[in-house]
Structures are given as C-alpha cells and as structure tokens.
Amino acid sequence: MRHADVYGWPAVPLPTAAESAEQDRAARAEAGIPERVLMEDAGRSAALLIQRLYPEGRVVAAVGGGHNGGDAVVVLRSLRAWGRDVAFVRAGSRLPDPFPSHGYELPELKPEEAAGSFAAAGVIVDGILGTGTAGAPREPAASLIRAINASGRPVVALDLPSGVDATTGAVPGEAVQAEVTVTFGSPKLGLMLHPARGACGRLVAVEIGFPPAAARAFGAELITPGWAAARRPARDPSGHKGTSGRVLVLAGSEGMVGAAAITAEAAVRAGAGLVHVASAAANRAIVESVVPETIFVDREAGLPPGLDALVAGPGMGKDAAARRALEAALEATPGKPALLDADALTLMAADPEALRAHAAGRPIVLTPHPGEAARFTGGSVAQIVARRPDVARELAERTGCVVLLKGQPSVIAAPGAPLLVNTTGSSDVASAGMGDQLSGTIGALLAAGLAARDAAGVGLFFAGRAADLAARGRSLSPRDVSAHLHLAFARPGARTPPFRLPFVSFDQPPRW
Numbered sequence: 001m002r003h004a005d006v007y008g009w010p011a012v013p014l015p016t017a018a019e020s021a022e023q024d025r026a027a028r029a030e031a032g033i034p035e036r037v038l039m040e041d042a043g044r045s046a047a048l049l050i051q052r053l054y055p056e057g058r059v060v061a062a063v064g065g066g067h068n069g070g071d072a073v074v075v076l077r078s079l080r081a082w083g084r085d086v087a088f089v090r091a092g093s094r095l096p097d098p099f100p101s102h103g104y105e106l107p108e109l110k111p112e113e114a115a116g117s118f119a120a121a122g123v124i125v126d127g128i129l130g131t132g133t134a135g136a137p138r139e140p141a142a143s144l145i146r147a148i149n150a151s152g153r154p155v156v157a158l159d160l161p162s163g164v165d166a167t168t169g170a171v172p173g174e175a176v177q178a179e180v181t182v183t184f185g186s187p188k189l190g191l192m193l194h195p196a197r198g199a200c201g202r203l204v205a206v207e208i209g210f211p212p213a214a215a216r217a218f219g220a221e222l223i224t225p226g227w228a229a230a231r232r233p234a235r236d237p238s239g240h241k242g243t244s245g246r247v248l249v250l251a252g253s254e255g256m257v258g259a260a261a262i263t264a265e266a267a268v269r270a271g272a273g274l275v276h277v278a279s280a281a282a283n284r285a286i287v288e289s290v291v292p293e294t295i296f297v298d299r300e301a302g303l304p305p306g307l308d309a310l311v312a313g314p315g316m317g318k319d320a321a322a323r324r325a326l327e328a329a330l331e332a333t334p335g336k337p338a339l340l341d342a343d344a345l346t347l348m349a350a351d352p353e354a355l356r357a358h359a360a361g362r363p364i365v366l367t368p369h370p371g372e373a374a375r376f377t378g379g380s381v382a383q384i385v386a387r388r389p390d391v392a393r394e395l396a397e398r399t400g401c402v403v404l405l406k407g408q409p410s411v412i413a414a415p416g417a418p419l420l421v422n423t424t425g426s427s428d429v430a431s432a433g434m435g436d437q438l439s440g441t442i443g444a445l446l447a448a449g450l451a452a453r454d455a456a457g458v459g460l461f462f463a464g465r466a467a468d469l470a471a472r473g474r475s476l477s478p479r480d481v482s483a484h485l486h487l488a489f490a491r492p493g494a495r496t497p498p499f500r501l502p503f504v505s506f507d508q509p510p511r512w
Contacts, residue, residue, distance in 0.1 A: 006423050006465075007494035007507040008224025012205065014189040014421055015218050017131045017166040023185065023210055031211045039067065039100065041208035042158075042184040043074020045503055049182055049204060050075065050123060050156055051082065052499050057122015058085040060109070062144050063095065064128040064162075070096035071158045071184070072127025077104045089114045091128040091144050114144060118151035126155055126176045128162035131188055136173025137163050145174040154179040160191055161199040168386075169193025177201075185210050187506060189220050192409055192421050193388065197511055204498065205506035220389065220419035223412075224506060225493025228461040232489065233448040235271075244273030245447025249440065250299065250312040250329045250344075252279035252287070253322065259315025259342070261290040262433045262478045266440025267311065268293050269482040270459070272447050276304055278329065299325045303332040310336060311443035313344030314436040323347050330358060337363040337446040337455070341439040342372075349375035352399070359400035363452035366399065367439060369406040389419050402452040404442075406435065408511065410460055414453040422457075425464025426511050433478035438463050441485065462488045 015023060027033045050059065059079050063069040073096060076086040087107040109117050118124055126148065128141050137145060145163055148155055155178045160166055163175030169190040181200040183191060185208055190196050197203075221227075236243060247267045252260030260279045267275045268291060277287050278299040287296050297303060300321075310333045316322050326344055338358070340348060345368050348355040358364060368376070370384040376395055377384065384391045385407065392405040392413035402414045408427060412420040442459030450458060463481055465488035470480045497504035 005494035010226035012222040013218035014220035045206040046182040047078035054123040060121040061088040061125035064091040065094040068130040115147045126157040131166040142174045157181040164196035169196035241273035246274040251314040253317035254280040256315030257283040262436040263440040266437040267444045270441040270444035272444035309447035310338040313341035316343040339365040364401040367404045428476045437478035
C-alpha cells in the first residue's frame with residue numbers, strides 16, 4: 001500500500017459539499033445525465049480499483065440508504081459478476097431506492113453478524129454516509145463504524161470516510177478509518193484537511209462522467225504534479241545569470257545568520273541567476289562560507305539596483321533598525337514582487353495600512369504560519385487552524401496580497417481566485433528553518449517572472465516534493481530540501497495513473 005508519488009491531472013478542483021451537490025444536480029438537470037449512470041460509473045470504477053488492490057477474500061460492504069449506499073451496491077454487484085464472494089450489512093432502516101443489484105444475489109447479513117463478518121473479510125467497503133451529511137453519525141451508523149474500525153481489516157471508503165465533514169475536514173464523532181478512499185468526480189475540500197485527511201488513507205479520485213469542471217465555479221483546486229509542472233518556468237536557451245532572475249534576500253540580524261544562509265541557498269538551488277544577501281555586517285563571513293554563490297551586502301550600506309524580486313523577513317529582527325532596512329529594501333525594488341515572511345510579517349501586522357499601500361503597487365506574497373496569521377486577524381491559533389481556508393481567503397482580501405498559510409496542508413489564497421491546496425510534504429518538514437527554505441524557493445520563482453500566485457504554488461509544491469524525495473523522516477533539514485530540489489523539478493510526481501487506469505485524476509499516498 002505504501003507508495004511515495006503523488007499523481008494528478010493539471011486541473012483538479014476541490015468542491016465543498018454544496019458545490020459537489022450542485023455539480024451532481026447540473027449533471028442531471030442541465031447535461032441530461034441520469035443519476036443511475038453516474039452511480040454505475042462510480043461503483044464500477046471503485047470495484048475495479050478494489051479488485052486491483054485487494055484481489056482475494058470476501059468483500060463485505062456497509063450499505064446506507066442514500067447515494068453512497070447505492071454506489072456500494074454497484075461495487076458488490078460488479079465484484080459478484082467477476083466471481084468474488086460478497087455480502088452486505090444494512091447501515092440504517094432502509095436500503096437505497098432503487099437497489100441496483102440487477103438480479104445478482106447479494107447476501108444481506110444480520111446486524112448481529114456484522115462484527116464477525118467484518119473481521120473475516122478480505123476488504124470492507126464503507127458506503128454508509130455521503131457528502132451531504134453533517135454532524136456526528138447517529139445510531140445504528142455509529143455502532144457500525146466502530147465495528148468496522150475494530151475489525152483490523154482494510155477498508156475502502158466510497159467518496160469519503162463516513163463521519164468526516166466534506167467541507168471543513170472536521171470529525172465531530174465516530175469516523176471510518178479507511179486504508180483507501182475512492183472519491184468520485186473530484187476530491188472534496190474537507191478530505192484534504194485534517195483531521196479528515198488522516199481518516200482517508202490513500203486518496204484516489206476517479207472521473208465518472210461529470211461535465212467539464214471548468215464550466216463551473218469551484219472555490220478551491222489542488223496543486224497537483226500536473227498543475228506545478230505546467231507552470232514551472234523554463235530557462236531561455238540563450239539566457240545568462242542576469243536574465244535568470246536577481247533576488248535580494250533581506251534576512252539575518254546579528255546572531256541569526258542561519259536564516260539568511262538557508263533562504264539564500266534555497267534561492268540559488270531554485271534557479272535564481274543572482275542572489276544578493278542583505279544582512280548584518282557581522283554575518284558576512286558565515287554567509288559567504290556557507291553559500292559562496294551569493295553576493296553579500298551590508299544592509300546598512302545601500303542596496304544594489306536592477307533587482308527582480310525581494311525576499312524579506314527570515315531572522316531579520318523586529319526592532320526599529322529592521323523596520324528601516326525593510327523600508328529601504330522595498331524602496332530599492334519599486335514595482336517588483338516581494339515575499340514577506342517571519343519578522344517582516346510581524347512588522348507589517350503592526351502597520352496594515354502600510355502593507356496595503358505596498359500591495360497596491362507591487363505583487364506581494366505573505367507566508368505566515370498560524371501564529372503569524374493571528375497577529376493580522378486577532379484570532380487564536382486554534383481558530384485559525386480550524387478555519388485555514390477561510391482565514392487565508394479573508395487575509396488575502398483584506399491585504400490585497402497572495403497569502404500562503406502554512407500548515408498540513410498549506411493553502412494559498414489570492415483575491416478573486418480559487419484557493420490552492422498543496423499535495424506534497426508531510427510532518428517531516430516540522431522543524432526550524434523550513435519556512436526560510438520555502439521563502440527562498442518562492443523568491444527565485446518570483447524573480448524568474450512567475451505571477452505571485454503561481455510562484456507561491458509552484459514553490460510550495462516543489463519544496464514539498466523535494467522533502468518527500470529526500471525521505472529523511474524526522475532527520476530532514478531545510479538544507480536537505482534545497483539539495484533535492486533538482487530531483488523534484490525533474491520528477492514532479494507519478495507519470496502515469498495507478499494501474500494505468502485513465503479515469504484516475506488524482507492519487508495521493510497517506511500523509512504521515
């Protein structure tokens with residue numbers, strides 16, 4: 001089951017529960033696709049994946065009374081037609097209407113047989129609750145979920161694990177712990193957010209015949225390998241260091257030289273043609289020895305002309321001298337894109353009018369973690385973590401900036417554009433200096449000419465991909481990430497869908 005590569009089409013939307021319901025309604029009412037056709041496509045696609053992943057043993061499904069239950073019946077019927085031993089347990093007082101067995105015998109187990117049947121199954125199929133449910137599961141669904149989780153057998157959830165919120169990712173009560181989740185049409189936004197993401201296991205999205213998503217307004221989309229590769233900047237064959245992007249890194253107060261070195265090295269590894277490091281004079285020897293490719297500038301002695309992008313904040317300090325250095329760097333890069341991180345965020349949170357004024361004249365990317373975002377919003381860290389997509393959108397609209405709100409997963413909001421949700425990286429990056437590395441990576445992409453939202457998305461994806469490829473676990477360091485950027489750029493993700501099934505639009509391993 002364990003695999004490392006994410007696979008994804010260039011455009012994979014992330015609908016909320018309401019958007020998913022509207023997509024389903026439009027498919028039926030506007031495109032004339034019968035509901036039974038969508039159910040057949042969903043169930044047979046899931047059955048084929050189950051047959052490939054779990055080819056042996058009895059398949060036992062928990063069947064609810066709604067659309068997910070109908071999908072589960074199609075799964076069982078298809079597998080039964082292919083020679084598998086199947087059975088189901090009713091998850092409520094009624095069965096799906098219609099019950100699409102098509103004349104095949106699908107044995108129904110008694111409630112008292114459920115726990116034993118689950119424990120003896122080759123694989124369990126969760127078809128209890130769908131995207132339209134909210135709140136904690138009620139009985140008898142809750143007891144059935146507990147029996148599934150206690151079985152010790154692999155579980156495949158249909159569309160989403162029963163008990164998770166398809167929009168927020170909340171888990172308000174009992175929830176199925178799936179080994180694989182096969183989601184129909186597109187992953188739902190909540191499935192990418194914790195704690196729901198932890199219940200999904202391997203997340204596979206399958207195309208089932210919905211009309212093109214581009215014709216509909218979705219509020220979020222995934223940063224997939226296809227998305228990132230399509231936007232990765234190409235080098236001009238006749239280019240040179242002066243045309244490959246000149247980045248100014250304003251980082252590192254006296255005693256905080258590590259932040260400057262990590263940021264600068266990331267910018268170099270991400271392809272910047274020239275990297276200038278403006279830092280405290282006392283940091284010169286260390287920066288030049290650790291990252292000799294850079295040009296050191298005493299931040300108090302004037303800044304070079306002709307810069308293409310600014311990265312400011314890591315270890316910069318928050319005193320009056322740091323604020324003067326930040327203003328000087330912004331003045332030295334008029335109209336050029338800027339990324340503000342760490343200490344620069346703290347300084348700007350104290351002067352929101354100044355931030356809005358700067359954003360009116362240049363593209364700005366803000367890269368806060370939840371604690372830094374709290375300084376802008378006034379909310380608690382817990383509130384921000386619980387509402388990460390909404391907080392990112394609100395902060396982007398308020399400031400006029402692109403906002404990359406860090407977390408698992410990190411999300412990117414830009415005024416008037418769909419939210420971007422990352423698909424790479426894991427808790428391996430939960431260590432000091434990773435934000436500095438990310439800032440340098442995005443800074444190089446800004447200097448290469450990418451639009452702010454694209455640069456943030458591409459940089460976030462490839463930094464996460466480099467972390468995945470480094471495979472150092474808890475020993476991962478920011479410099480490991482930078483050292484593996486070249487592999488990430490060369491190998492963004494899986495090149496073919498799993499099992500070479502063309503209807504798979506997205507495949508992500510568990511986020512550990």
